[in-house]
Amino acid sequence: MDDNKKVRVRFAPSPTGYVHIGSLRTALYCYLFAKKTGGDFILKIEDTDQKRYVEGSVESLIKSLNWLGLNWNEGVFLDEMIFEKSNGIKSKTYPAVLEVGDFGPYVQSEKLEIYKKYVDQLVKDGHAYYCFCEPERLEKMRNDLIAEKKAPMYDRYCLHNVSEENINKNLKDNCRYTIRMKIPQGEIIEAKDLVRGKVKFNTNLIDDQILLKSDGFPTYHLANMIDDHEMGITHVIRGEEWLPSLPKHILLYRYFGWQAPEFAHLPLLLNSDKTKLSKRQGDVAVEDYIKKGYLKEAIINFVALLGWNPGSGETQEIFSLSDLVQKFELKKVHKAGAVFDLKKLDWINAEYIKKLSIDELYEKALPFFKQKEFFIQANKEKQAPEFLKKVLTVELDRLSKLSDAGENNQFFFADDLSYEKKLLRWKEMNNADLKKILEKSKEILENISAENWSKENLEKILMEAAGDRRGELLWPLRASLTGVQKSPSPFEVAWVLGKPESLKRIKKAIDLLD
Numbered sequence: 221m222d223d224n225k226k227v228r229v230r231f232a233p234s235p236t237g238y239v240h241i242g243s244l245r246t247a248l249y250c251y252l253f254a255k256k257t258g259g260d261f262i263l264k265i266e267d268t269d270q271k272r273y274v275e276g277s278v279e280s281l282i283k284s285l286n287w288l289g290l291n292w293n294e295g296v297f298l299d300e301m302i303f304e305k306s307n308g309i310k311s312k313t314y315p316a317v318l319e320v321g322d323f324g325p326y327v328q329s330e331k332l333e334i335y336k337k338y339v340d341q342l343v344k345d346g347h348a349y350y351c352f353c354e355p356e357r358l359e360k361m362r363n364d365l366i367a368e369k370k371a372p373m374y375d376r377y378c379l380h381n382v383s384e385e386n387i388n389k390n391l392k393d394n395c396r397y398t399i400r401m402k403i404p405q406g407e408i409i410e411a412k413d414l415v416r417g418k419v420k421f422n423t424n425l426i427d428d429q430i431l432l433k434s435d436g437f438p439t440y441h442l443a444n445m446i447d448d449h450e451m452g453i454t455h456v457i458r459g460e461e462w463l464p465s466l467p468k469h470i471l472l473y474r475y476f477g478w479q480a481p482e483f484a485h486l487p488l489l490l491n492s493d494k495t496k497l498s499k500r501q502g503d504v505a506v507e508d509y510i511k512k513g514y515l516k517e518a519i520i521n522f523v524a525l526l527g528w529n530p531g532s533g534e535t536q537e538i539f540s541l542s543d544l545v546q547k548f549e550l551k552k553v554h555k556a557g558a559v560f561d562l563k564k565l566d567w568i569n570a571e572y573i574k575k576l577s578i579d580e581l582y583e584k585a586l587p588f589f590k591q592k593e594f595f596i597q598a599n600k601e602k603q604a605p606e607f608l609k610k611v612l613t614v615e616l617d618r619l620s621k622l623s624d625a626g627e628n629n630q631f632f633f634a635d636d637l638s639y640e641k642k643l644l645r646w647k648e649m650n651n652a653d654l655k656k657i658l659e660k661s662k663e664i665l666e667n668i669s670a671e672n673w674s675k676e677n678l679e680k681i682l683m684e685a686a687g688d689r690r691g692e693l694l695w696p697l698r699a700s701l702t703g704v705q706k707s708p709s710p711f712e713v714a715w716v717l718g719k720p721e722s723l724k725r726i727k728k729a730i731d732l733l734d
């Protein structure tokens with residue numbers, strides 16, 4: 221590639237329902253590479269597989285990428301997105317989508333005529349041919365080959381057996397056809413991949429790829445490389461599943477006499493048992509992670525580390541998007557598959573949650589509270605911002621995702637706790653002593669004024685009173701305030717609940733012991 225040429229990279233998702241976490245990784249690496257090199261980042265839509273199309277998914281994938289902050293400067297946008305460029309045109313296929321840039325259309329289904337023109341050229345030049353084989357014939361051929369333990373490749377029946385005359389007749393009769401690429405035999409195709417270095421392919425093992433399907437739509441192989449050429453794409457960054465297709469694409473560039481872009485194939489994502497990341501073993505849709513309350517910064521940070529790290533002994537694990545732009549290098553992308561470790565995502569998310577102010581955390585956590593039964597049932601005071609902010613202050617260091625807010629500490633929201641008497645007991649303490657110690661706690665708390673009702677004060681006063689017999693005083697107190705085995709400290713809980721409610725709960729425990 222000419223070194224002075226401006227870098228242009230594209231992310232080319234297919235609207236199949238959701239953004240796969242692996243797709244997001246591709247999008248992120250494209251974004252980082254473009255930003256790092258001062259290049260353009262383009263979003264285009266590959267919607268030529270009509271069978272896999274899911275209504276609404278173009279719009280939702282644009283929304284998700286926008287929410288994540290991966291700003292692209294060309295391609296498809298949503299009407300509602302605000303950006304300076306005013307030269308957008310409405311997409312013909314997706315009414316809410318605006319196409320912006322000089323290299324459109326950015327939606328493949330809007331380019332069928334363009335692809336047809338190019339594929340006709342290939343046929344004319346003898347690099348592609350009409351195939352009139354019926355699906356049943358192809359199916360049988362494939363099954364026979366598989367039974368013989370051979371690769372299920374097309375036998376080139378139509379290349380060798382259909383005359384020019386018959387082709388024309390079939391076309392006139394509107395016979396169903398596909399157009400296949402003619403792969404040269406006995407050639408080794410060599411290419412350079414920016415992640416894996418030199419790669420080689422034997423053309424004898426490559427099937428005569430269908431370029432144009434019988435529904436008139438191009439396959440990925442044709443459409444994608446024509447777009448890349450027409451859009452002036454300099455670097456194709458995509459998942460490793462496309463590596464076996466690389467020789468077909470290189471041949472197509474050769475057939476058209478175009479210069480191929482540079483290629484980088486990103487490593488597979490794996491489950492912890494090293495099998496290919498699959499839906500069965502957990503969520504692969506980015507939208508699910510957003511719904512569960514992972515912060516965008518954490519999702520980006522986590523995804524960036526799936527197949528890349530700054531290397532050279534650096535141990536940094538928390539990266540902002542701008543850190544990533546600075547440090548990212550394609551040549552440091554790993555060749556080996558990247559294991560998807562949910563625990564790590566939780567850890568990273570917790571780190572980002574800790575950095576939020578309580579007001580920020582409140583804003584982000586409120587929609588999640590609103591979905592929870594314990595919150596909906598709570599009285600008005602406990603739904604108020606002041607109360608929630610106190611709960612969140614206590615939870616801040618312990619939260620791994622926003623959807624967990626309040627979840628493990630539902631006792632805060634209850635009007636009345638229900639628990640068994642034995643929960644109050646510290647070790648072998650008898651009923652009478654237990655009552656006495658709770659009375660003592662009650663008295664101590666009664667003497668703390670509302671103004672002095674701070675976490676620090678509560679801790680100081682109660683710790684002094686407990687002396688070196690902490691459990692004796694603090695366990696029954698904590699149990700009476702929470703009604704559960706495990707919770708934050710009694711100082712924190714009493715602070716959140718406030719004086720009247722704390723005293724009410726202790727009183728109830730004392731009554732329970734009678």
Ligand code: GLU
Binds near residue numbers: 234243462
């Ligand atoms: N539509 C393809 C996919 O979603 C794009 C592959 C590419 O970037 O070339 O995997």
